[in-house]
Amino acid sequence: MEMGCVWMRRIQIGGANSLILLKKPSMAVSLSSPAYQYPISFPCSKPPLYIVSFISPHRRSLSAKACSLPIHSVSVEDSFSGFGGGNGIDVSRKGSKVLLKGMTYAELEKWVGSHGYRPGQALMLWKRMYGDNIWAHNGDELEGLNKNFKKMLCENAEFKALSLKEIRMASDGTRKILFMLDDGLLIETVVIPCDRGRTTVCVSSQVGCAMNCQFCYTGRMGLRRHLTAAEIVEQAVFVHRLLTSEVGSITNVVFMGMGEPLHNIDNVIKAADIMVHDQGLHFSPRKVTVSTSGLVPQLRRFLHESKCALAVSLNATTDEVRNWIMPINRKYNLSLLLQTLREELTLKHNYKVLFEYVMLAGVNDSDADAKRLVDIVKGIPCKINLISFNPHSGSQFRPTNEERMVEFRNLLAEGGCTVFLRLSRGDDQMAACGQLGKLGSVQAPLLRVPEKFQVAIKSSAIPQIATAN
Numbered sequence: 001m002e003m004g005c006v007w008m009r010r011i012q013i014g015g016a017n018s019l020i021l022l023k024k025p026s027m028a029v030s031l032s033s034p035a036y037q038y039p040i041s042f043p044c045s046k047p048p049l050y051i052v053s054f055i056s057p058h059r060r061s062l063s064a065k066a067c068s069l070p071i072h073s074v075s076v077e078d079s080f081s082g083f084g085g086g087n088g089i090d091v092s093r094k095g096s097k098v099l100l101k102g103m104t105y106a107e108l109e110k111w112v113g114s115h116g117y118r119p120g121q122a123l124m125l126w127k128r129m130y131g132d133n134i135w136a137h138n139g140d141e142l143e144g145l146n147k148n149f150k151k152m153l154c155e156n157a158e159f160k161a162l163s164l165k166e167i168r169m170a171s172d173g174t175r176k177i178l179f180m181l182d183d184g185l186l187i188e189t190v191v192i193p194c195d196r197g198r199t200t201v202c203v204s205s206q207v208g209c210a211m212n213c214q215f216c217y218t219g220r221m222g223l224r225r226h227l228t229a230a231e232i233v234e235q236a237v238f239v240h241r242l243l244t245s246e247v248g249s250i251t252n253v254v255f256m257g258m259g260e261p262l263h264n265i266d267n268v269i270k271a272a273d274i275m276v277h278d279q280g281l282h283f284s285p286r287k288v289t290v291s292t293s294g295l296v297p298q299l300r301r302f303l304h305e306s307k308c309a310l311a312v313s314l315n316a317t318t319d320e321v322r323n324w325i326m327p328i329n330r331k332y333n334l335s336l337l338l339q340t341l342r343e344e345l346t347l348k349h350n351y352k353v354l355f356e357y358v359m360l361a362g363v364n365d366s367d368a369d370a371k372r373l374v375d376i377v378k379g380i381p382c383k384i385n386l387i388s389f390n391p392h393s394g395s396q397f398r399p400t401n402e403e404r405m406v407e408f409r410n411l412l413a414e415g416g417c418t419v420f421l422r423l424s425r426g427d428d429q430m431a432a433c434g435q436l437g438k439l440g441s442v443q444a445p446l447l448r449v450p451e452k453f454q455v456a457i458k459s460s461a462i463p464q465i466a467t468a469n
């Protein structure tokens with residue numbers, strides 16, 4: 001997301017679990033590169049945590065303690081180009097069996113053909129996995145399929161990529177669903193029923209997140225691993241299966257759960273393709289929205305390769321604020337991000353990007369911010385969502401009050417923007433925006449607060465856990 005002069009000097013060591021922050025000369029990142037990704041080792045029984053840090057080349061010395069545990073290092077470039085399986089899991093297989101939901105329709109047809117069956121049978125299988133009110137989880141649910149074909153599937157294929165662990169319901173009807181992955185890690189999916197017959201499922205794309213946005217609980221976890229395409233698709237399928245009879249059909253998908261989707265772009269584009277296939281889940285591409293914090297090259301690629309909608313989490317009108325609250329801005333600053341959108345959207349027909357703007361009291365909600373926001377999005381076909389900040393344990397920000405949000409909205413509307421206020425949903429079950437995940441004993445660092453915002457932050461009176469410059 002951002003780039004600049006951030007120096008992760010030290011992270012507090014929590015409890016019995018030693019946390020070691022290392023900078024190794026052997027790391028697969030050029031020292032001249034402004035971006036480095038730092039591994040933090042966990043005790044051996046735990047998966048590695050990755051935190052992206054952006055470090056000035058002239059401030060290289062880090063205090064670090066020796067570590068006897070294996071170090072997992074992944075450069076930003078490596079991780080952006082397909083660090084996808086994680087923990088040695090094959091993205092397309094489960095044990096000796098092939099994982100059906102990790103395949104596009106074309107891949108499934110080919111695989112079925114390789115076992116001697118016709119394309120028509122692949123289509124019947126596809127429909128039973130993704131439609132016909134079946135959402136099959138095993139061979140017994142494949143009614144109407146040829147007996148030998150079913151036998152072959154039972155021997156060679158696996159339908160499920162996730163195990164259901166728990167469903168929690170918030171007072172407003174929002175459900176947070178916890179799924180367990182094969183390696184024991186947990187992810188969260190949120191289902192948001194809405195009046196007017198719309199139900200949205202918010203899917204996760206990673207376990208944790210490397211981006212360390214300062215207002216986001218998930219960001220404090222660091223990145224554990226990317227999700228496979230099957231693990232992403234299965235969240236939407238599982239929700240259909242579990243909740244359609246209760247909440248009605250699922251109409252929208254947003255990639256706004258745990259993780260930065262475009263950091264896992266291969267699997268996200270593939271999962272989105274599977275979701276919009278007209279013989280399967282058949283979501284309209286306009287109703288599948290992938291959100292990014294602003295990974296510019298991946299955003300460009302997404303706009304070229306996917307028909308789905310794009311949301312950009314903006315949250316600031318100056319580089320000073322965005323460098324602090326969204327460190328990705330130090331790599332891809334506001335003007336580069338917005339200029340890229342301006343250029344790319346001229347090539348798209350009838351396409352608007354959705355800007356998300358989380359409102360933080362005293363940080364990004366002034367009249368001057370509203371005016372700047374109107375200016376900086378000029379020339380970009382867009383809508384703006386103003387989002388109420390959802391506090392969580394350890395957060396240093398306060399939400400902008402409703403009255404101020406309305407004033408801010410009015411200023412944007414007067415400036416000619418299409419703007420909406422988005423109410424918080426599910427926050428009593430930590431199911432709201434920016435509240436997903438579970439912190440371990442190790443957290444990503446809080447960054448230095450620019451001097452002029454220290455009063456606003458102090459007044460929220462939440463202790464900082466660790467600080468990096």
Ligand code: SF4
Nearest residue numbers: 209211213216219259
């Ligand atoms: S807001 Fe999104 S990109 Fe930023 S840390 Fe949270 S999950 Fe990651």
